[in-house]
Amino acid sequence: MIESQNHSPFRIEPAEPGRFVLKGSLNAHVPSKVWDVFSKFPRGQVRLDLASISSLDLNGAAQLLWLRERLRRRGVAAEFTDPPGNLIPIWRLAVDTLGPPADPPPRPHFFERMGRIHSEVWADFLSMAAFLGELLSHLLGFLVRPWRLRWADTFFLIEQAVIDALPVTALVAFLVGLILAFQSAMFMRLFGVDIFVADLVGLALIRELGTLLTAIVLTGRSGSAFSAELGAMKANQEIDAFVTMGLSPSRDLVLPRVMALTMATPFLTILANFAGLLGGNVVMVTLGHPIIVFWEELSGHIDLSDVMTGLFKAFVFGFTVATIGCQRGLAAGNGPTAVGQATTHGVVTNIIVLAVLDSLFAILFYVANW
Amino acid sequence: MDLETKIHYPLVVTGLEVGYPDAPPLLTNVSFSVAEGEIFGLLGPSGCGKSTLLRHLVGLEPAKTGKIELFGQNLWAHDGAYLDRIRRKFGVMYQGGALFGDLNLIDNVSLPLIEFTDLPQGAIKAAAQLKLALVGLTGFEYYLPASLSGGMQKRAAIARALALEPGLLFLDEPSAGLDPVTSSELDNLIMTLARNLSLSFVIVTHELHSIMATLDRAILLDKGKKGIAAMGTPHFLAHESDSPEAAIFFRREESLLAPGKNK
Structure with a gap:
């Protein structure tokens, strides 16, 4: 977002065990494979240090929050340390705004769908019949x-x-x-x-x-x-x-x-x-x-x-x-x-x-x- | 430092002639610039060429003469891939929302992210959900646009325009057709985005409340003058400008709002 800041590529550097330091610009153009580091992370706790990132936008923050949720589902508790001062407003905005992941509405049961289709076809037939009746009365007119x-x-x-x-x-x-x-x-x-x-x-x-x-x-x-x-x-x-x-x-x-x-x-x-x-x-x-x-x-x-x-x-x-x-x-x-x-x-x-x-x-x- | 100054003006328009080919120009010699984080208004009565100007600015209609610089790049210097690349740096909210009717809200917002980034699917969902939450549409992620009210569709359209985190957002009459409460919510949203994300806005609007509450600066376009009648802060345009067009525009709007009119 703030383009004047440096555009160093985003990377994740392991520090001591269970702690990672994130560096560079975190935005929508981060290659997806950088997150693979965490795909085999054992249960327990992980700390992600954001203090060294140079720029952050909402798409970047969304990736961090998505990562936290993904780790949580696997039994890993992820904790973030705050980003640099000028990026805190965006980070706070994202953290405060994004709720739990929205899941699509469940697909209706097979019988429910069949029932719906059946009633739609019937309603369609009825409306066609009503339309034809109205038209015929106008034709008589x-x-x-x-x-x-x-x-x-x-x-x-x-x-x-x-x-x-x-x-x-x-x-x-x-x-x-x-x-x-x-x-x-x-x-x-x-x-x-x-x-x-x-x-x-x-x-x-x-x-x-x-x-x-x-x-x-x-x-x-x-x-x-x-x-x-x-x-x-x-x-x-x-x-x-x-x-x-x-x-x-x-x-x-x-x-x-x-x-x-x-x-x-x-x-x-x-x-x-x-x-x-x-x-x-x-x-x-x-x-x-x-x-x-x-x-x-x-x-x-x-x-x-x-x-x-x-x-x-x-x-x-x-x-x-x-x-x-x-x-x-x-x-x-x-x-x-x-x-x-x-x-x-x-x-x-x-x-x-x-x-x-x-x-x-x-x-x-x-x-x-x- | 030179780079810095350029980047601090996402939009610079110089000597633009607004109009369609094979027709006399609607406006001539239009020049203005929009600073980073600024909320800039394009004001004027209907038919004065605001919409056509907007079509030039967002790269839909080539300008006759003059220059439009977006993020330091000349918009109409080349077409094809060059133009597409610049277009990805700004977002546009059209008057009716222009959401894709056969996609639900989250898919509408995800579309640019799926097309132009390499993010994992889950991260794209989270980003889209965040944008929708930002415009107050939590819980409506899987609704189709047609099942939402006009105000909600506009907010969803802003969320979609924000998908790729542009530095500049064009809004065509955001408050048209909205009730006062929804309209002022939208104004607050625009101000929050401008302050927190240093987003610049170019807004075509008529709504006096929105003009006074949100805009940092504005230009008033006039058909008779075929150009900019006045430029400045809303307060300046409403009270201090000596332009007769500004006086008419703001007085008319104010007289509608004057208390005791509808007793």
């Missing part, structure tokens, strides 16, 4: 009085969440179509049935992949953005301000977001399907099939029900992505880490729910023979 929706916000969100997502969705879908066609064509060609690549790509994209891809892109782009936005608003007490003004966050903040994604996801899905088919088409053309053959083959095997099932799923997925994203944001705790956690939770929950929903739809459509 929207059906009765559609002019009450914040249309300006909704259109802005459609632009932000969907129109701006066009390039990335189209690119991903195009490449997936391309890869799918390429991988299957290599194999089907062996049997001379590479014409059916068109059906494979078409069915896979229109019934499953186009929708799922779009939903996953929206989860990453918009669902996470909703979680982060609403989470930051929560941390900033903006949500509290909303409530105390008599406004409803779920009606005025969540509903426009949910409406925007629900209405716009089917359109984005149609575009993703076209981009994917285009990717498949490129492969077919390079394999020597004219463009018309690809579309002819496709129109023979894909009907309106395939397209409609895909779009119905898109509609549901859009709703899911926005709802979960918003709920996670509103359920965020305080502080910047909470926003990050809320966003991660939102994305993870969304991906799991999308996968489960997609499987349920697959079973449902199979049973209903759509």
